Amino acid sequence: MQLLHLFVNGEEHAVAAPGQRTLLEALRYDLMLTGSKQGCDKGDCGACTVLVRPRGDSGFRGEPILACITLAADAQDLEITTIEGLAGPLGLDPIQRAFADCGALQCGFCQPGMMLSARALLDKCDKPTLPQIQEALSGNLCRCTGYTKIYEAVEVAAGLRTPSSRAPVQSERAAASDSKAQTVTEIVP
Ligand code: FES
Ligand code: FES
Numbered sequence: 001m002q003l004l005h006l007f008v009n010g011e012e013h014a015v016a017a018p019g020q021r022t023l024l025e026a027l028r029y030d031l032m033l034t035g036s037k038q039g040c041d042k043g044d045c046g047a048c049t050v051l052v053r054p055r056g057d058s059g060f061r062g063e064p065i066l067a068c069i070t071l072a073a074d075a076q077d078l079e080i081t082t083i084e085g086l087a088g089p090l091g092l093d094p095i096q097r098a099f100a101d102c103g104a105l106q107c108g109f110c111q112p113g114m115m116l117s118a119r120a121l122l123d124k125c126d127k128p129t130l131p132q133i134q135e136a137l138s139g140n141l142c143r144c145t146g147y148t149k150i151y152e153a154v155e156v157a158a159g160l161r162t163p164s165s166r167a168p169v170q171s172e173r174a175a176a177s178d179s180k181a182q183t184v185t186e187i188v189p
Contacts, residue, residue, distance in 0.1 A: 006023075022072060094157045
């Protein structure tokens with residue numbers, strides 16, 4: 001066991017952990033920041049993405065890294081932003097608002113990593129092209145949405161478009177319960 005000092009979402013935390021503890025495990029199981037998801041746990045899916053910058057740097061939150069393949073001990077000289085730290089004092093980050101407005105999620109499992117990768121892109125490039133968005137999110141896999149709405153959400157957050165209108169769901173009206181006689185037939189074996 002060793003005592004690790006992690007600076008996460010603006011706060012310093014001391015964590016007693018074995019040397020092989022990954023940053024993702026420290027976030028989820030020591031700090032209870034479960035927004036960073038444990039998907040493949042081997043660097044393939046992007047669900048564990050967090051943003052990091054050197055301690056003391058100001059300005060943007062930094063670059064995306066994969067917390068599942070980063071040792072917690074190696075993250076001690078970094079300032080880490082997880083999805084729990086993305087919203088600011090004025091409310092949701094524009095990326096979070098745009099994902100909600102565009103309906104860019106289904107199960108939600110990929111969303112924390114996806115939103116943080118998108119935030120890092122917009123911090124570097126405030127008017128990205130679609131290929132730049134696709135490239136920036138290429139390490140974040142989504143098994144549900146087909147990506148179209150996600151790319152749209154990033155464009156909305158960048159002010160490049162408005163959310164495409166969504167037709168209201170049309171469901172058939174349920175028949176009134178007394179509109180048909182209910183026939184119950186006794187089945188005789
Ligand atoms: S959990 Fe899949 S890349 Fe980290
Ligand atoms: S919304 Fe389900 S994995 Fe992306």
